[in-house]
Amino acid sequence: MGSLEAALRGARDNGRKLVVPYVTGGLDGWSDVVRAVVAEGADAVEIGIPFSDPMIDGPVIQEASRRALEQGATPASVLGQAAKLEVGVPLVVMTYYNIVSRSGHRRFAHQLVEAGVVGAILVDLPLEESGDWARAADQAGVATVLLAAPSTPDDRLVAICARSRGFVYGV
Template sequence: MTALIDSLRETGRPILIPYVTGGVTENWMDHVHAAVHAGADAVEIGIPFSDPVIDGPVIQAASVQALERGTTPDTVLRDLASYRGAVPLVVMTYYNLVHRYGHDAFARRLADVGVTGAVLADLPIEESAEWTETADASGVATVQIAAPSTPDGRLAEVCERSRGFVYAMGVMGVTGERAVLADSACAIARRAKAVTDKPVLVGVGVSTPENAATVAEHADGVIIGAPVMRRIAEGGSVRELVGRFRVALGG
């Protein structure tokens, strides 16, 4: 197994992974450390891309802000070298950036700065073997995404090919806060749990601590992105927000 999956399995509690867009502010690493101090079990770092496919308005705005500040994959990874937390880091980005960087170079660079997982949101499993093998060799776990619409046979394959955990999308569509938790969030968690013993984490549409607690009855944990990035945009406390999710999830 991978270092990422081992770390998540050892938590003994529902897993909480907040998301922070790299380079969104000059002090963006402070938000990463605040999330860790508030009880995050890992932190997902977004490497901004100009043409995202699953990012909603809040995270898109954060990516635009980061890009306008001159953020690049190299500047994000440079800043991650200053990470002082004890929980794993997972990057989330799009395959075009990895292709241009080069598989070997990108995987080695992630490993060099202590990143143990990667989510490439637009890389389908049919085209992922070359990257996944390269990432495996560097100790970087490739996390695959399962959507509510994923057929049962393909879902089993997605779970089989996923390394550190399975990223289950709570709703079809883009990331963002929603007033009501979709039934599909719990449904995809149950379906994935039925075909894998890897941690199944639900992201997209988990907007409140109450949502997170409900989802955790069916999944191994949650990923929260838009609520965190809205809090950063509004100048609020990431530590306080993540702490409320931590309390709701227990542990």
Template sequence: MTDVSGSVQAERFGALETRLRDRRQAGAKLLIPYVTGGYEGWQRAVEAAAAAGADAIEIGIPFSDPVIDGPVIQQASTAALAQGATPASVLEEVRALDTGIPHAVMTYYNLCHHQGHERFASALVEAGVSGAILPDLPYVEAGPWLTDSAEIGIEAVLLAAPTTPDHRLAALCEASRGFVYAVGLLGVTGERAALASTATEIASRCQAVTDRPVLTGVGIGSPAQAVEACQVSDGAVIGSAVVRTLMSDGPAAVGELVATYRAALDRG
């Protein structure tokens, strides 16, 4: 196995958070689109999203038994798996990307546990990935992963749910790397007709206990809702809307969609 714990770690670790902090300091609201890795045209969709003004890209590694993915992302993941996508194949394709912005992967802990923390994190670093989101690994059980990922050079992003108790929230935000993922509602990913009140509530609670970038995701279905969420949070993660557009209209349309979110956030 390639040793990635030395010079590579020093070069890359912190790239995601540094990028987001720098953009926040410049007055920008942050935008991270999610794209399902392995789905037909996904690499071109990532490149289009980056060119349209994304600050980072969240890349999903398809998993057969998702916990947080709603019907749109589940459909894309099922199609990607049927087309032969594997964690190794997706990361090999990630390695070929040259977007100029950080990449974070989102997948489930079983893949990490099966490979072992060191091997999993090393594979991410070798693919040029900066961060990892494992939504089914709760903070209270994440200690070994937080330690191992940091030693290898991966920023472990943690999720703050609307139900996270106050006595735990500050520690969770302190332990998170890259950014704090404020989960906008209790439920799976997907577009909603209106932004849930819990989206601004959890973002506000996070902002009160951390200076780390706080981004709201899950349940944001339009540029207007992203702007509403960003009245409190530092940015928004847009998933189902992006993946739906990729499946229905192709990679170029993803760039057009991300551009509408970028313009809306810039206008405020």
């Protein structure tokens, strides 16, 4: 069991409901928002790495990503700021596979580790195409969090649960 799963199970096993808020990285003051939600009891924090075509996200996150990119946010700048957070709860990035692919699987996984990030949700990376990334992430100690929908067939859900690390993201 990785550090992300251990932290979330620990909170749950203590009878607490888990709170895992999402914050778009790269916006003015975003790191202060992360510190504030942790101070108020967040069990982990999802940090969105802005992407130019966030087609899977809703209008609020699309707009936040657009603004962050206009303010000069890059994956490197978001991870650089994340490395300075030291908030005491697991940090997980949420982004699109294109960012990982451009950087290279191993390189991106190591950048996450250097930033203190323990998990990655790549919203457009399906189970069938996750192998290369998931192996690089496993080797680096980064949890690959896969997505499942209420409509996911049972046999596919079993496979998603088997491959996912940390938790399964229900959409």
